[in-house]
Amino acid sequence: xxxxxxxxxxxxxxxxxxxxxxxxxxxxxxxxxxxxxxxxxxxxxxxxxxxxxxxxxxxxxxxxxxxxxxxxxxxxxxxxxxxxxxxxxxxxxxxxxxxxxxxxxxxxxxxxxxxxxxxxxxxxxxxxxxxxxxxxxxxxxxxxxxxxxxxxxxxxxxxxxxxxxxxxxxxxxxxxxxxxxxxxxxxxxxxxxxxxxxxxxxxxxxxxxxxxxxxxxxxxxxxxxxxxxxxxxxxxxxxxxxxxxxxxxxxxxxxxxxxxxxxxxxxxxxxxxxxxxxxxxxxxxxxxxxxxxxxxxxxxxxxxxxxxxxxxxxxxxxxxxxxxxxxxxxxxxxxxxxxxxxxxxxxxxxxxxxxxxxxxxxxxxxxxxxxxxxxxxxxxxxxxxxxxxxxxxxxxxxxxxxxxxxxxxxxxxxxxxxxxxxxxxxxxxxxxxxxxxxxxxxxxxxxxxxxxxxxxxxxxxxxxxxxxxxxxxxxxxxxxxxxxxxxxxx
Numbered sequence: 001x002x003x004x005x006x007x008x009x010x011x012x013x014x015x016x017x018x019x020x021x022x023x024x025x026x027x028x029x030x031x032x033x034x035x036x037x038x039x040x041x042x043x044x045x046x047x048x049x050x051x052x053x054x055x056x057x058x059x060x061x062x063x064x065x066x067x068x069x070x071x072x073x074x075x076x077x078x079x080x081x082x083x084x085x086x087x088x089x090x091x092x093x094x095x096x097x098x099x100x101x102x103x104x105x106x107x108x109x110x111x112x113x114x115x116x117x118x119x120x121x122x123x124x125x126x127x128x129x130x131x132x133x134x135x136x137x138x139x140x141x142x143x144x145x146x147x148x149x150x151x152x153x154x155x156x157x158x159x160x161x162x163x164x165x166x167x168x169x170x171x172x173x174x175x176x177x178x179x180x181x182x183x184x185x186x187x188x189x190x191x192x193x194x195x196x197x198x199x200x201x202x203x204x205x206x207x208x209x210x211x212x213x214x215x216x217x218x219x220x221x222x223x224x225x226x227x228x229x230x231x232x233x234x235x236x237x238x239x240x241x242x243x244x245x246x247x248x249x250x251x252x253x254x255x256x257x258x259x260x261x262x263x264x265x266x267x268x269x270x271x272x273x274x275x276x277x278x279x280x281x282x283x284x285x286x287x288x289x290x291x292x293x294x295x296x297x298x299x300x301x302x303x304x305x306x307x308x309x310x311x312x313x314x315x316x317x318x319x320x321x322x323x324x325x326x327x328x329x330x331x332x333x334x335x336x337x338x339x340x341x342x343x344x345x346x347x348x349x350x351x352x353x354x355x356x357x358x359x360x361x362x363x364x365x366x367x368x369x370x371x372x373x374x375x376x377x378x379x380x381x382x383x384x385x386x387x388x389x390x391x392x393x394x395x396x397x398x399x400x401x402x403x404x405x406x407x408x409x410x411x412x413x414x415x416x417x418x419x420x421x422x423x424x425x426x427x428x429x430x431x432x433x434x435x436x437x438x439x440x441x442x443x444x445x446x447x448x449x450x451x452x453x454x455x456x457x458x459x460x461x462x463x464x465x466x467x468x469x470x471x472x473x474x475x476x477x478x479x480x481x482x483x484x485x486x487x488x489x490x
Contacts (some may be wrong), residue, residue: 001046002038014049015056022057026066026077037075041221051141078147085261119378125229131444132480136331137421138471143391144335145384146376153367160370172199172342173369179307179376180342188304190318192326192344194348195341197354201363203235203300204328210343211237211323214296218262223251225461227272230265230300243455246271250278253285259292264290265298269313273453273466274301275423277313277415287316290323296349297321301328303420305385308393322346324454330372333385340364340372392421396476406482410486412465421470424450426465431488437465439487445480 002022009017017370025031035288037043040058044051061067108358157164171177177194185191200206207230220234224243235241242261245252251266265284268278276288291296299316307313317326329341360367360420375381402416403425415424427433433449440447450464469477 003046004045006047006049007210011205011255015053015060018047018049018053019057019060022061026061031077032077033077035077036073039074045069048337048392050146054125057202085427105250132476133446134467134469134472134473134477134480135446135448136471137336137468139332139335140473143388145380148380148384149371149375152378152380153365153371156370156374157192162368164367166366168366168369170360170362171195171197171355172362172364173366175377176369176373177205177342179373183291183376183381188301188312188318190312190320192317196345196347197342198345199342199364199369201341201360202331203302203327203343204365206327206341206343207233207265207298208237209353209357210273210296210349211239212356213345213349214263216262218318219260221256221259221261221264223266223271225273225450226265226313227267227300228453231455234265239398245456246276248273248274248276250276250282251286253282256289261293263296263298265300267300267302268316269301269304270420272420273284273422273424275419283316283319287319287321287323290321296346297324298343299324301327302324302332304328305333306389306392306421307419308389308396309419324347333388338368338372340368353413392470395469395474396423399452399469399472399477402474402478402481406481407485408476411485417462422466422468424464425467427465430463433463433465436484436487439490440480440483443483443487445483446458 004018004021006014006017012020014456022037023030037058038046040051040054043049043054047054058067062069064073065078068078070076127142139204165263174194176199177197180197180199181192181194198209200209211234219240219241220237221242221244222231223236223246225246226243230244231241242259242265244255250268251264252272256264258489264286266278266282270277270484286297289295292428297316301315301317304312304315315326317324323346325346327341329339331341368372375384376444400414400423403409403412412425412427415426416422432450437447448466450461450466453466472480
């Protein structure tokens, strides 16, 4: 582990300071000739800095001959660096900063770390080197608006100090709730009352609040297949959980009547993982059932912002039903580390919320809420979404081209239109799916089968695989495609 105190960099950019620290440790002999440096990702995590910052520092060191980049192995101190080493006891001037003692090299448990020799993270269970992660819904670093976010944060710390140190209310700051309401009016076609918007640190938290609001032991329904953590959350609450099938038209509503379901969690605008849109007749049937049975619909609109073709699909909430809880998160559009989500409660549930939660404190830090409010109200959020849609539209097209025009087309077809950051590869012929996934894992490619998201499996879901392409560029996917072909031919 290499750790440098970036607080000592003065006015220099972080990448320049990191470059100087590493160069100084190479020249002074702290880092030995031929010694392997941490991967860019590991170095960024250890020092709490952006990966692009590490990339820039490493690139400069490589250009100047201090580092060597070895394919699929990572970065090493140059093998012919010995002539630059300063004798023991010598000093190196680095704008008054001496790096010896400013570096810590150890594994997390103090022992030497096992490494695969490749510049990539390791899977926690197997220790296998992960070259391409098609199973994770993470976002690439370059998509986060660091400059704008930091500018707004600094301005708030300067101009709104008194607000920053106040505890937020349980519903969230009014300025953020108003910004969200206005954004939904522009982007999603309905303008909710800001008073009934509840801000929380993630949809899991908000779903737990909902369970408290509906009370009792009524049955909860979720989509099958569907997002696994939602089903687990409901089941862990001790409730009976009904898994309702989804087909090409969305949630199948036929079996809901008489089921004693009090709350159903759906993603009508873009279902995960099938990618289908719930049709208008199914939506009407679902709303009629909720009115008739006095039940609640949780509309999870998590991925609606990333529809790349055609008009955005309107949410059920735009129909004005009093039985729908609208829910969304900024973790998908900004970063998973931005733990801010929100739900819009119907009037009846809002009155229960006020009675049960009025004495609670807010759960999202004030500074983060103020920054996000400024980001939305200043128009930055919608411009960010526009850039991201263009970014992922281009990526999706290139990845689809790799599938349809390359060797992979002999094994798979694409299902879904690619809205959102996932699509499905459907195998043209049957094969041992578990063996296929395990072989890929050994080769450093992580991929999930559709069956993993199913409660009731059927032949329809076999040999279908979910590709998350949000954090994977075309070059990485092409290498993964080659490994898929090799695994199937082998």
